[in-house]
Amino acid sequence: MKIATWNVNSLKQRLPRVLALLAQHRPDVVCLQETKTGADAFPEAELAEAGYAAVHYSAGRWAGVAVLAPVGAAPVEVARGLPGEVDAGEARWVEADVGDLRVVSVYVPNGRAVGTDTFAAKLTFFEAMADRAAAILDERGDRGVVLAGDLNVMRSDLDVYDPAAFAGSTHVTPEERGRFERVLATGLTDAYRHLHPDEPGYTWWDYRAGHFHKKLGLRIDYLLVSPDVAGRLTSCGIDREYRKGSKPSDHAPLLAELALA
Secondary structure (H helix, E strand, C coil): CEEEEEECCCHHHHHHHHHHHHHHHCCCEEEEECCCCCHHHCCHHHHHHCCEEEEEECCCCCCCEEEEEEHHHCCEEEEECCCCCCCHHHCCEEEEEECCEEEEEEECCCCCCCCCHHHHHHHHHHHHHHHHHHHHHHHCCCCCEEEEEECCCCCCHHHECCHHHHCCCCCCCHHHHHHHHHHHCCCCEEHHHHHCCCCCCCCEECCHHHCCCCCCEECCEEEEECHHHHCCEEEEEECHHHHCCCCCCCECCEEEEECCC
C-alpha cells in the first residue's frame, strides 16, 4: 500500500504534475495541501479520468486540502474543518475514510512572525490538532490512522539546513515544536523519522537563489501514523524529481509504503 502527501501550491498550476505522480506511483491514498481552488473549480473530472476520486475542502485562492484514492476505493468524507481552530473558513483540515484507514489532510498555518496574532492562531491550531488526533485514535482504538500534510514546523535542528539562520523566527520555536510533540504524544509516529533517524529528509526549498540545487531545504511535510500503520512501514522518502522540471511546487511529495495487513 502506498501513501503520498504533497503541498502542490496551486492544484490548477500543478495538475499535470499531480497526474504524473498518480500515473507513476499509483498511490492508494494521496493527501494534497494548498490546492488554492474553489469548490466548483476542483478538477474532479480530470482526476476521475486518471482513476482517482477526491474528498476536498476548497475555499478559493488560499489554503485548501484534499484526500484522493482510486475510484474503486473512493474516499468517504468524514469531516471538514478542525474543531477549535481560529478560522474554520480557511480550509486547512479534511478527514476521510479510505478503506480501513481514517485519513486526514492538513495544512497548518504559517504563523508569519513570532508574537503576532497569526502566530498565536498557529499555536491554537496545533493544540486543536492534538485534541482531535487524540479523539480519532480513541474512537478507532489506536488503529488505522494517517495524518499527513504541511505542518509548517521543523521538528528538530536536523530538519533545517542552517539552524542559525532561523534563530528567532517561526517554524523552530520551542512553542511550535512543543505543540507538535504533543500531537505525536497522542500515539502517532513520524513515519519518515521512524525509518530515517539521522537523515534530514527535506521536503521544501525556497524558489530563490538556487536553494534546491544547493540542498538548502527544510522538512515541514509529514506523514504521522498510528502504531499499527507504523509497524507496517517498509519505506518512506521524498521524490525530489517532482521539485524539478516545469512549474514545480516549492515542496516535493513525501511517499510511504506499507506491507499488507
